[in-house]
Amino acid sequence: MTGLVTPGAGASGPAPGARGVGGVARSDLPGGIRLLTEALPGVRSVALGIWIAIGSRDERPEQAGAAHYLEHLLFKGTGRRSAAAIAEEIDAVGGELNAFTAKEHTCYYAHVLDADLPLAVDVLADVVTDARLAPTDVELERGVVLEEIAMRDDDPEDLLGELFDEALFAGHPLGRPVIGSEQSIRAMSRDTLHEFWRGEYTTPRMVVAAAGCLAHEQVVELVGAALAAAAARSDPGSAPVAPRAGGAPVPAGTGPRLVLRGDDTEQAHLMLGVPALHRHDPRRHALMVLNTALGGGLSSRLFQQVREQRGLAYSVYSAATTYADVGSLSVYAGCAPERLGEVVTVVRGVLDAVAADGLTEAELVRAKGSLRGGLVLGCEDTASRMNRLGRSELDHGRQRSISESLDRIAAVTGDDVSAVARELLSVPQTAAVVGPYAEIDELPAVLRELA
Template identity: 40%
Template sequence: MQIRETRLASGLRVVSDPMATVESASLGVWVDAGTRHEPPEINGISHLLEHMAFKGTERRTARDIAEEMDAVGGHLNAYTARDHTAYYAKVLKEDSGLALDIVADILQHSTLDAEELAREQDVVVQEIGQANDTPDDIIFDHFQATAYPAQPLGRPVLGTEDLVRGMDRDTILSYMGTHYSAPRMVLAAAGRVDHDALVAEAERAFAKLSTQPDVKPETAAYVGGDYREDRDIEQVNLVLGFDGVSYEDPDYYTASVLSTLLGGGMSSRLFQEVREKRGLVYSIYSFTSSYGDGGLFGIYAGTGEDEAAELVPVMCDEVVKVVGGVTEAELHRARAQLKASILMSLESTSSRCEQVARQILVYGRAIPTAEVVAKVEAVDNAEIMRVARRLFSTTPTVAAIGPLSKVEGYERMVERLKL
């Protein structure tokens, strides 16, 4: 079966990825609005709005929403990212109409009741506190803020306690009216779905969406630098990173293979050298984060206070070494890992639904799996060396939390990373 896309007169894009052999359907709405679309004075509003969407509509109380989904054994959830927000459900095939109606209802008819808002502000403040008390979580917010200082892409998804408590119903409605318009949304479905029926239901269910045009976010400007917070805890949590690539960068797939090869699995260079050979960490991995106009390449490690003295030089050495090339066996394993991940994800309705929705938001089209796999398989040693040099020649970003007495200074790390 083939992925189909239809653009409604309102600008809402409807895309389906049918799977004839399953009994369920995943569907949802992906909104081109996230943390990077927020003015600084209302940082965190995308996330608060995501919470409030489930707190009651003109037709349903918060309890009704929960009970209707539970009554059909379904799952309803949402998340906020820096560049988008998603509201999604998974149900049996015969209940896809109900799921669509609920998602459409919470996106167009939420009451944003004042009492519910006050309670949910308390919930989000607790979430902020929990994140701050979790070093291996909050370290990534500090890493992001150091890479992109004083700009929307560097601000935390959750916002701050003062900002969250200062948001009222009118502020949320104003933000929603500006950013939650049909041209900024993708309705995606995967599984046992019929495209024509989905389009017909969408035209009815989403009739109240505004048609306000796109609002462009501030362009990302990578800076880099050093953030350190000495805490009396057991582990040093460290992230070392560099300027990365955007989704549309020609080096996107090469950077993904490089990350897998360097720290993406048990056979990766960092895992083998830092954990298996030296026993310096329990957790170490590399990652890439991409946006429409930029990205990050990073390495996370958690280690003890004494081990940190050895860890940092070894991490830097491995980064420098990969610029000199990799073996064909390493490259084969990294490509195989990525390829397997891509193909295995096709077995999940949820994964396919999100994948096609994100592709429509980012690229404006659904990308055939064969095209993605071909780009992964085309990555060779010369490309790895070139992209590694490109990325690791940029100004490093370092974020560290924990007992930092034996963590090398930023300038010394910069010296070690010179190519």
């Protein structure tokens, strides 16, 4: 079945049996593959992604890091192309080819000129569905992934986020690092990786998204041909996998309240936060407004209180993360070790004040305006549009127009934000610290009281 496509640069008119949202067209292909395109007038490029509804939370303990490991391995060669040939074909047209792994999905993507779309489709499909996973490549990339883990360990901010998740989601796959651990990567066998790839990278879990100068019917033809063999392996009559609804409630906030990784750093790095809403919660837009007002910009309350008024830190911000069945709201700050106690006191004071009194009217207006402007400006390029298509289909099973998202933000009231703030910011907090401390007893008392 093929959906509506609004004509644009390089776009054709409506297809038979049309359905869609705005300029977005959708077709359901054999094997349960979902294809979404958005024709964008005035551009000469196309961003294309093959999204798989599998991430690190889907790994068994012995597979920890497999999805990310595969992200490296699939580019090492296929039945038709060597690793060098893959790179050379994309470089020859000035394109970009890459991938990323997250906790709930993986994406392999390309960005090319419109004339090179057939090449991008062919290369991406080849990489995702016909990789060799040669034993020599498994060993070669094992060393690369271990180097990446070492690089992560040398970046206090990256390491801090993983420590925080491990504490907040203790005992749950969401608490494990996407990249895996040194132990899990050293123990990973080629058979384990091959089993994960063939067992999980099935076409009912795939969403193909493309945005730019394109014609939907051409993309349907290209993708259908390139993924035909993979669709046949999954059964051409397969239905797409439904959006992840989440399993049993994630036991967030039940782990250690305070974790420390001693490191010889110039700064103390702090992350402090609480469990938050999942992405299907209708209050998530109020959470977005709350997060923006707390630490989402230069006028945010945390930035003003911690940096501008007291000069306690250079970097301070908040972040809201939503998964299918849980989320988190956290604050990051990096400061001189001797000022950590004061930073924690100020941050907790800000959170307590917002929990008690909500936002001011001026903060509410600024936060909503910032979100609306950021949403529109963030969708000005083909890659952003492609990402929006893929994520919306995997996460919600439907496309939300920009106008719909803007209207939902505009509809958030001060009472909505106050209710979310009271619920989330009144629960016990979890904190993670990376810095020059040998043990928790060396941390400021205001932090130790969390333990």
